[in-house]
Amino acid sequence: MTDIVKKAYAGTIESSDVYVELEPNEAGLDIRLESVVLSQFGDAIREAAIEVLEQFGVRNAKVKIVDRGALDCVIRARVEAAIKRGRGE
């Protein structure tokens, strides 16, 4: 099983963290991103999230990301945690 079966989230909106919320979706990845550094790092954040979603075989999901200046390793960790929770692992 690779798709998200239930709404799940990981992370916080504290400084240097990122809040990631996943919900089941019918078709494709629908990513909404808010970030304090959107203009500078928006593409990199989105790219990191997509990489982790692909790594775990998630093709269909609504993804809400609220970034508070998280490092790449934190973004990847929160997306992974949200995926695992969304799958009920």
Add this chain to the structure above:
Amino acid sequence: MRRSLLFLPGNTPNIIINGDALGADAVILDLEDAVPPSEKDAARILVRNAISLMKFENCEVIVRINSLDTDYWKSDLDEIVPLKPDLIMPPKISCADDVSIIDSYIAELEKEFGIESNTVKLVPLIETAMGVENSFQIATASKRVSALFLGGEDLTADLRCKRTKEGNEIDYARKRMVSAARAAGVDAYDTPFTDVNDDEGIFADAEYAKSLGFTGKSSISPRHVAAINEVFSPSQKDIDHAYEVMEAIRIAKEQGRGAIALHGKMIDAPIVARAQQTIAMAEELLLMRGGRNE
């Protein structure tokens, strides 16, 4: 060399990402008490990513996993062992069997991930009355054990007494654990001084721990790190004396003399050993300071 070991909560990115810059010789990324049950999974992933993707150039990394009586410890090791942190700290270790259980599981993971056998080392956390009494057996239960670590808070709960700033209630445990660790040939680390606002108290507590033979001391606050580093570093006077001792030894050997005195005091084997330890530590500190400012 680990003079100071600083606990950092494992699910708090803004603290972990600064861990390298807080002056501690080692940071302890905590998956246990600092993380609520609902966040154990997320913390484990975060700590794994932090270790694998961040550079901790100025400090060692220790991971405190969850205790054997939880459902988390194996999952913690699954994620952390492949990254080969400097040490893994299993909490609430009360007997040699506790170490053996963890040792066996780590051995399985080392084999699975192609890591050389016994690469991953342990610093068992002694924080029960049974653990204190079994300190030596714990320290010698596995080749992986490279140090013992005293946890005063849980210990006093187990002893059914109040934890005080003076620490009389943990005095026996401190002495027994240090003696056991030294008998086993491993290091000993002291419990944190928990009043983070007492800048004088930390000096006194660290001085006392050092006087008992502890290798270093832990902290729950970055504010205490500098004091701990200072206390557990040799003073310039100690270093000068150590070099004097070694020079006296060299001259005596050249002159074929057996009995050696310095400033009217006999130099015997323990004094030489202490001088060698002081010089080794001073040289290591010098190397470390090349990489960071203290």
